[in-house]
Amino acid sequence: MALVELRNVSKIYRLGEEEIRALDDVTTDIAEGEFISIIGPSGSGKSTLMHILGCLDSPTKGTIRLDGVMIHGASSRQLAAIRNQKIGFVFQFFNLLPKLTVLQNVELPMIYSGVSGKERRDRSMAALESVGMANRAKHRPSQLSGGQQQRAAIARALVNSPKIVFADEPTGNLDSHTGEAILSLFRKLSTEGRTIVLVTHDPEIAAVTPRRIEIRDGRIAEKIDLTLAGLDRAAAPGGPAAGAEA
Amino acid sequence: MKTSSGALRHSSAQFSTTVAAGVREIWAHKFRSLLTMLGIILGVSSLVAMSALVSGMEKGAKEALVAIGGLEKVRIEPQDIPIDQRHLADQAVGITINDVRALEGNAPLVTRLSPEMRLSATVSAHGKSFRPWMLMGVWPVALEMSEHVIEHGRMFNEIDDEMARNVCVIGTETRNELWGSPEQTGREIIPIGETIYINGVPFTIVGMFKHYESEQERKARELAKLEPKTDQPKDTVARDRGRGGGRRRGNFVFYLKNATIYIPLNTMWMKFRTGITLTGFGGGFQATGGAGGATGDPRLSNLEIRIASVDTLPEALQQIRNVLMSTHRGIEDFTFRTQEEWAENINNFIRDARLSGGLIAGISLLVGGIGIMNIMLASISERVREIGIRKSVGAATIDIFIQILVESLVIAVLGGLAGLVTSFGLVHLLSSFSPTENAPIVTVTSMLVAFGFSVLVGILAGLFPAIKAARLNPIQALRYE
Structure with missing residues (x-):
């Protein structure tokens, strides 16, 4: 059984008379431990897909099963609990709370799952350790470089041992060198057995993942555009190189 | 779940x-x-x-x-005769000693009666003169009635009243005006035994009430007493004088009590009968000339009574009214003034x-x-x-x-x-x-x-x-x- 099962999912917005299909009948699976990228130009619907997968949004039609649980008709409270326990997010703009220290930022998800103070600190330090940020625990986000902030954000995403981590353009706000380092951190986490979904418009970044889902106009593209994805160059990481969902 | x-x-x-x-x-x-x-x-x-x-x-x-006697106190005052009884005015008897006797015998809900004759007088002694708030001719029972406490000397007694002796009991305000206050003189003067002239008639002071004041005034006074001792003792006299001069009168009720002089009722009747005030506090009542009413009994300025309990106030008032209506030949020339009104206010x-x-x-x-x-x-x-x-x-x-x-x-x-x-x-x-x-x-x-x-x-x-x-x-x- 796949970790995530997406069946005929559509997301339809209405702007007056006009109907906008942000997602149109998407069906796919993500297996446990997979390292996967969702790629597509802006406005393609990839963000909508991520929001639905990440339980930030619910689909207009279709069903999602996450870790064996149907996410359908769940209350906002239940969705919050699922986000808290099973999902980690990493954002383009890091989204650390500026008034809190790095440690407090990493503790944040555990505050909402009711973990006691001591355990919170221990687990946060462990998470910071795993991204190489333990020595910056007492710093404020504003005192850190972009790459360091993103590492702290990754520690926060990992701290509740989620089933799946979504990274939305995680390198979009970093220089290429730092971005490279963040990507290799994801690769490392992947080898440790984490399920990671990279969401990006950049084929070079998508190239690091063994599997890619390309979204275009709200649908999963049948054929990957090799020139766009630059796959002729990036097929190396192995596995089922052709990311087309058949 | x-x-x-x-x-x-x-x-x-x-x-x-x-x-x-x-x-x-x-x-x-x-x-x-x-x-x-x-x-x-x-x-x-x-x-x-x-x-x-x-x-x-x-x-x-x-x-x-509490200082003026609490809720159980009721004052019976003269009042204008109602319009429909005006033609009977010459038969109105007014509030007299006769009423006191009648109430004593026939109104069991009344526990204490204190007749009063009031006179606004000028007193002089020690080369100074003073107009006290009121000169009151009363029975000795007035002491308890008005919550007075004698601090020095004694209250005049029944014999003083019977004999119409020229004795009086004064309050601290009279003493302060005539002999000077403790703050001014530096010691407390107790003028017991001194002679005081009330409207020219000599009286012997037999007693003095304690000084009445609100708790606030007492605290202020005690503080003032303490203060000069701690810093400059030399300055004390001058400062106290200044303070005494500009001193606030304090709560009016306490001032009134301090500035009242009591003499026996009989003495009042014998010495000053023509000048006795027959107006209630409401004013407007026309004294029928002289102090004798239609019956010739001595007329009172008012009559203070104390009833057993506030709970029976309406019943007690009804009882008193019944008695008085009969002694007053059905002419309603009196009214009740209860503290309840005031308390309610x-x-x-x-x-x-x-x-x-x-x-x-x-x-x-x-x-x-x-x-x-x-x-x-x-x-x-x-x-x-x-x-x-x-x-x-x-x-x-x-x-x-x-x-x-x-x-x-x-x-x-x-x-x-x-x-x-x-x-x-x-x-x-x-x-x-x-x-x-x-x-x-x-x-x-x-x-x-x-x-x-x-x-x-x-x-x-x-x-x-x-x-x-x-x-x-x-x-x-x-x-x-």
Whole structure:
């Protein structure tokens, strides 16, 4: 059984008379431990897909099963609990709370799952350790470089041992060198057995993942555009190189 | 199932963290928060100060009420004859000693009777003269009736009254005017045995009442007594003189008691019968010339009676009325004056003062609450992104709601506490601004009520911003710049 099962999912917005299909009948699976990228130009619907997968949004039609649980008709409270326990997010703009220290930022998800103070600190330090940020625990986000902030954000995403981590353009706000380092951190986490979904418009970044889902106009593209994805160059990481969902 | 029990576990473990976050948020905007709190501080302190002032007034009024004899005392006064009985005016007997005898025999609900003849007199002695508030001819029982206490000498007795002796009992005010007050002379003069001329007639002073004053005056006096001893003793005389001269009269009721002179009723009748005042406090009654009524019995200025208990007041009044209607030949030339009216007036006044003061203080608390709401709305629109982040890591709607509500509550609670502290200063300031005889009393109840209101205002003010914040869509909140 796949970790995530997406069946005929559509997301339809209405702007007056006009109907906008942000997602149109998407069906796919993500297996446990997979390292996967969702790629597509802006406005393609990839963000909508991520929001639905990440339980930030619910689909207009279709069903999602996450870790064996149907996410359908769940209350906002239940969705919050699922986000808290099973999902980690990493954002383009890091989204650390500026008034809190790095440690407090990493503790944040555990505050909402009711973990006691001591355990919170221990687990946060462990998470910071795993991204190489333990020595910056007492710093404020504003005192850190972009790459360091993103590492702290990754520690926060990992701290509740989620089933799946979504990274939305995680390198979009970093220089290429730092971005490279963040990507290799994801690769490392992947080898440790984490399920990671990279969401990006950049084929070079998508190239690091063994599997890619390309979204275009709200649908999963049948054929990957090799020139766009630059796959002729990036097929190396192995596995089922052709990311087309058949 | 699992989530709901988990959520419950949340709220308890989370609470201290939420409060800490609220405090941190407020600390991050110190000046802004202080300004916001100021509304609550002023509201709470004005509520407490207002209540303290009213409580002080209430206490002063109650003290005065006890000083004049309490609720059980009723005064029977002469009154204009009703219009439909005017033609019988020449037959009206007025309030006389005869009434006293009749009431003694026929009104069991009356426990004590004290007839009074009043005269406004000039007294002189020691080369000075003074117009006391009232010269009263009374029976010795008047001592208990009017809650008088003899401090020096004795009250005149039945024999003095029977023999119509020229003896009198004075109050401290008369002594102060004629011989000088202790503050002026530096020692207390007790003029027992001295001769005093009342409208030219010599009287021997046999007794002096104690000095009546409100608790506030007593404290002030004791303080003044202590003060000069501690610093410069040489300066004492000069300073005391200045103080004595500019001294405030104090509570009027206490002044009246201090400035009253008592002489035996019979003496009054024998020596001054033509001048006796026959008007009640209401005024307007025309004395029928001379002191004798239609029956020739000595007429009284008024008759004070004490009844067994306040509970039987209406019955007692009815009883007295029945007796008097028969002795007065059915002519209603008397009226009752009860302290109950006064007590009710006090209560009404206190209630009105409390209500209007509370309303104003309440409005200022409300304004404080609007300030909180305003700042909370500004705060959440600054923190849309933060709310989005919190939601993305798993904060439920209720978590955000509680967070914003707690922040608003923390402002209100801190403001409320600061307001309680400030209220003491405000009370001090107010009592120095508006010199009242009654020291304000800060009550615990008023502090609790004021604090409770500030908490309530904090909750109400936080409610709308909290709902607004909690309803934010996480996706839009995360995108918000």
